[in-house]
Amino acid sequence: MTTFLVAGSGSDPTGPKELTSDQANRLAVTRFLNYQAGGRAVTIEVPGTAGGLTITGSIDYRGKIGYGVVRGTGRDTSSDGLIQWTATTVFVHPMTDPPAKAPARPPGSGWVSRPLQKYGSSLDSSLTIALKLGSDRPDNAELLPQNGAAWVGEDRLDGHQVDIMTGPSAARTTSARPTSGTAGAVPTTDTAGADAVRYWIGSDGTMYRVRVGVASASQPVVIDFDTQKYVPVRPVPGATPAR
Structure with a gap:
């Protein structure tokens, strides 16, 4: 199988190889460690034909809600402002000159909400x-x-030595009948290809980067963790995070 490796100069392009027991164990716990931590600071690079979007903020993995600043990259500023999202709803607060960091307490007004789209939106696929x-x-x-x-x-990422691993194929995971536990796919209706998801994982299982190909964009979504200090997420008025 031909592989396409996006990594730093220290990456080893000799894969793919079967996971060792240690690697499989680290991949198995990496999403659980995010949940166990409560939340993580993230930067999400969203591709788009008219220019990309960059979201800088935090995700509460227990409350299943994200919040941050969104800015256009290589495009106009019409999408700039604050953004908060759950599994079903996106809230946006347009701003002509958004701050470098989202305020710890979201504004009490000025939000516009819409349903989160399952198909055709690289932004909503990235949020999901x-x-x-x-x-x-x-x-x-x-x-x-x-x-x-x-x-x-x-690879070496922000001073951390990491292994790059592909996640399981969503199609194979769906058709499988596991006797216990899950196969660990990151399900989304818009992922593209059997090799769509890649994880950059540290020696203790910590997730430092995820790259996902989506059908609605020609470039992958890239999510980096610990890019700034984690700030607990406060829901905007009307948001109903899962608990």
Whole structure:
């Protein structure tokens, strides 16, 4: 199988290779560690034909809600402002000159809400994927390699030595009948290709980057963690995060 590796100069392009037991265990717990931490600071790079979007903020993986500043990159500023999202709803607060960091307490007014789209929007696919990178239980380490997860390289990311692994194929995960646990796919209706999801994972299972190909964009979504200090997420008026 031809592989396409996006990584730094220290990456090893000799993969894919079967996961070792240690690698499978780290991939199995990586989403659970996000949930266990409560939340993570993130930067989400959203591709688009008219220019990209960058979201800088935090995700509460127990409350299943994200919040941050959104800015256009290589496009006009019509999408700039604050953004908060749940699994079903996107809230936007347009601003002509958004701050570098979202205010810890969201504004009490000026928000516009809409349903989160399942198809055709690289922004909404990015938001969905980012929320699904936390899980209240570890995945099944034995099922991961059986469903297509593999090691594809190594890298050094922000001072952390990481292994790059592909997640299991969503199609194979759906058709599988596991006896216990889950196979660990990050399900989204807009992922593209069997090798759509890649994780940059540290020696203790910490997730530092995720890259996901989406059908609605020619470039992958890239989600980086710990890009700034995590700030607990406060719901905007009308938001109903899951608890």
